[in-house]
Amino acid sequence: xxxxxxxxxxxxxxxxxxxxxxxxxxxxxxxxxxxxxxxxxxxxxxxxxxxxxxxxxxxxxxxxxxxxxxxxxxxxxxxxxxxxxxxxxxxxxxxxxxxxxxxxxxxxxxxxxxxxxxxxxxxxxxxxxxxxxxxx
Numbered sequence: 527x528x529x530x531x532x533x534x535x536x537x538x539x540x541x542x543x544x545x546x547x548x549x550x551x552x553x554x555x556x557x558x559x560x561x562x563x564x565x566x567x568x569x570x571x572x573x574x575x576x577x578x579x580x581x582x583x584x585x586x587x588x589x590x591x592x593x594x595x596x597x598x599x600x601x602x603x604x605x606x607x608x609x610x611x612x613x614x615x616x617x618x619x620x621x622x623x624x625x626x627x628x629x630x631x632x633x634x635x636x637x638x639x640x641x642x643x644x645x646x647x648x649x650x651x652x653x654x655x656x657x658x659x660x661x662x
Contacts, residue, residue: 557632
């Protein structure tokens with residue numbers, strides 16, 4: 527078993543660490559948001575009423591398996607802290623949604639139009655970040 531030390535110089539570049547984190551989530555046998563919940567989350571962000579949208583997403587998050595819930599909560603709390611430094615890192619809520627949406631939430635089978643699906647995946651992550659305290 528190989529042991530890694532985050533003190534090694536190769537880990538000093540934040541892009542390497544972020545890339546490793548995204549790769550970890552992308553290579554899970556099932557995404558952090560399970561396949562069975564992909565369509566309900568996408569339908570939730572399509573709701574016309576913003577308050578209803580937040581409430582529905584919060585319900586779906588509460589229904590996640592406990593390990594998925596805890597991991598998603600921890601990751602999003604960290605990403606909220608990342609957004610606090612937007613002046614230096616340019617990681618807005620929208621940028622984080624673009625980076626993490628397709629990694630955390632993806633369909634079991636690729637849809638015909640990837641662009642439409644990805645926009646909605648990004649919106650789910652943006653909503654989770656914008657309403658973190660209410661959702662979790």
